[in-house]
Amino acid sequence: MAVVAHWYCGHCDVEGRDPATEPSCWNCGGAVIVTARPSLEWTDSARAAD
Ligand SMILES: [Zn+2]
Numbered sequence: 001m002a003v004v005a006h007w008y009c010g011h012c013d014v015e016g017r018d019p020a021t022e023p024s025c026w027n028c029g030g031a032v033i034v035t036a037r038p039s040l041e042w043t044d045s046a047r048a049a050d
Pocket residue numbers: 009010011012013025026027028029030
């Protein structure tokens with residue numbers, strides 16, 4: 001498992017996950033809104049697709 005931060009960029013309307021507490025947008029490189037605190041995430045597919 002890895003520590004990841006879920007984030008959202010309102011400028012690009014994209015979201016992503018990064019193994020960092022202060023991630024930046026992969027599209028514009030700007031600041032993003034962290035939508036969930038960094039948490040442990042299992043790499044196993046422990047749950048079904050949404
Ligand atoms: Zn962006």
